[in-house]
Amino acid sequence: MSEVVVETRNLTKIYRDFWGRRKVHALKSLDLEINRGEIFGLLGPNGSGKTTTIKLLLGLLFPSEGEALIFGRNASDVRRNERIGYLPEESYLYRFLTAEEILDFYGKLFHIPAAVRRQRANDLIEMVGLGYAKKRQLKEYSKGMVRRVGLAQALINDPEVVILDEPTSGLDPIGTRDMKDLILDLKRQGKTVLMCSHLLADVQDVCDRIGILFQGELKEIGRVDSLLTVKDTTDIQTTTLPDAAVEEIREVVKKYGGEVKSVGNTRTTLEDLFLRIVEESRLHPGRRAHGAGNAVSVPSEEGTAASADPSNGG
């Protein structure tokens, strides 16, 4: 399972204004490879270039330099879109159509035969839980409802690669949960998923690999499990103990030359990692962040970055 499905090479995007003057350097030579069957999470603060990356991959933007390929083909080959599903950042759907009509319409664009189309549209509407409202126009929908239609729309062609830009934004907790289940379900079916999200807990739960962007630069990339393994820290988690027991454990740790940093519920470590990398990048712009763990990373420009101290440590 190492076939590369999504690939960017030296992908760069500079937004220019009407007169061709540079405005924003939104993406700086991004190299990314996503394998078949993988769930890849693209993380980063607002405005770091996640959506830009996705739009470049889909051909909604033209790269200033480099290439963005899916199935090894660039966006001018529209045939590849037959195997791609895309959920945009916000729900860009025709508001004057009903949920049923919109799925039928998108189905037609894929040349799906009428009977299959109807069946699939029905299934998807049920799946996103909109069966009760499928005959109403989208303009009467709430934000989350439209989002659900957007998701159904992205799956109408039973795609091999699914690109989700903030899939959980606007969804209620149940919807968020369903989305997570859905993504895991897609993984089970062997689909490749590229998503970006700000809900790190969810990303941690579903993603195989993540990349962290900061101001258009890739700061970290690697497998979630290895990225989150903090080698010089041991977490102890037990069922709730009486205070006396905690005191005793402190003593034991002290006896072995250790020091208890904190005891309590374990923090979301991806969040930790994320905040650290972002903070570090802000302090040392242009330097490849050094996360915890054995990141599968390209050597940083300035050689070692090991001295970085986790500033939010204790």
Added chain:
Amino acid sequence: MVIEENVPSIFTWFPSAFLEWGMAVCVFFLLLGFLGMLFSSLRIGPGNAFRLVKKTARQTLADVFAVSGKRVGALGMLTFKEALRRKVVVVFIIFVLIVLFAGMFLDPTSPHPAQLYVSFIFNTTAYLTIVLMLLLTAFSLPADFQKKTIHTIVTKPVRISEVVLGRIFGFALLGTALLVPMGLVSYGFVIRGQAHTHTVQEELRLDDKNPLLERGQTTTARDHSHKIVFDKENRVPYLTPNRDHTHEIRMTERPDGSRHFELGPPIEMYRARVVQYGDIGYLDQRGIVSEKGVNVGDEWEYRSFIAGNTDAAFIWQFDNITPSALVDGALQFEFTQEVFRTHKGQIARQVIGGFYIRNPETGLMLEVEIFQSNESGKSVFRVPRMINISADKMNLKSGHRNPNGTSASRASAVAVKIARQGGELTSYPPEEQLNVGGASRAEFDLFADFVAPESSQFDAQGREIKRKNVMEVWVKCLERGQYFGAAKPDMYLRHRDAPFAWNFFKGYLGIWFQMLLVTIYGVVFSTFLSTPVTVLATLFMTLGGRFHQFMAMMGAGDVEGGGPMEAAIRLFRQENMTIDLNMNSYEVIVSKMLDTVFQAFVLFLSYLVPAFSRFDTSEYVSQGFNISFDMVLMNFCTVAGYAVPLYILGYLCLKCREIER
């Protein structure tokens, strides 16, 4: 008014038009490619730019032709639905309301109510649909970009060409769906709006002058009445036409001798005359072929004049004169003339002229009728198939005598003389052989004797034009010091009328063509312009198209007085525009150069802007002339001719545009 344009047959028009089209399209896209290369080589260097343009050209060819009908259909239906859900139907309701209340503001005393109604309804329909399509198209694609709904389209396996075509198709469908019911309502409005009848008001009275006639009058309806003439001998009533129509009239005689007249709905109000035009030529006063007649001082040189009682004549050549042109056993010519008097002449009557037919090959000529000109309008001449000279039937009509004193029975001999004086005859049968003046041959067959199976002529460029079944029609003014004026379309051969409903439909096709063009321009402009600019640009095309003829003339440098710079110089120096400017001065040379650049630009523009007025065929319908099938085909080809390159242009614009922005 006479419809002026002479529609060539589609077969003669198409090859040359196609060639011109092909050349214009090639030049346009080569220019586009060149500009593209120029700009991109500034950015990425000439080598890369060349490769880019080549790649774009190849992909364009692939994308433009390999479109999926299904996807275009789906996108079209989306567009259609969007417009419907935006309550476009309101436009139709507005239309119906206008129609319902039209009766209130359409002049009821109009002398040509049918014309008024038809042109009113056609204009209303055309303006409503054109403005609607203008706005709809200008808003749709830009809104798609703004709301980013296009993002979910182009990330599906949809070609950009399909997006453009889908829009065009959707709006065309919408326009059609609006025009069909509008057309039906309009037809109903035109027919029902004029429906009326009269009753006979008073008892008929004996005519003062003619004891065989009784006269009477109908009641007034829709602001007019008709006169009834009752022919006592044949016991038939006639109704005189008024307001461009008459009514069917039936009479029942009661046993007590009283008569009862019953009038039907209006007839002959709406018709579609099928007319055939000939080529006009002139003989000057000495009977020599000349390019033009006399100018009697009109600034508008539309009509040329011929002097009376000289050898001057108008000559129209008609081809394709076959028995199929016969209506009720005769060829029917209608002639509109203008009379220019240098003296009052005889007060009691109008100026007298002669109408002749002639075989262009043999030179045999016949005086068909001596007629009185009709200040207001039209004279009608009927040429029966079998012509019997000795019977004097056809040379005498309502007692007009030839003022030259030629007796009517000798008319044909006179006519042959005229033919000889025409000067361009090479050979014609000697008089004895024909013996037109004598008794040996008094009967002629129109087609055998006056129609040449084949005749050739030389046009202005010296090319030989061969025509089949040609007949000449001559008109002379027979009064000294008076002039007749006519232009080419003033004389036409009238064929059997076509059904009005069918003509109405063809008129509506004209609106349909305009709607299509506006739609295409709107969609194409909206691929790269914002909504307000699209509206302006399309409006410019639509309005500019109405001045297409002037633009084409200016582009070709045919406008008298030169281009704008030259005209400005003339204004300054107060020089007449017919005099050539002195070429020695420096500013004249510069201004001529500037004008040449301007001229090239206008020429270019005149190719971009379609001649919108060409598609406006409502005048034919309202004036009661049939829109020939050739013309419909021609307009269709023209629309297609604009549609194809515009579609490609739209594709290119959208393709080169980042969807995100």
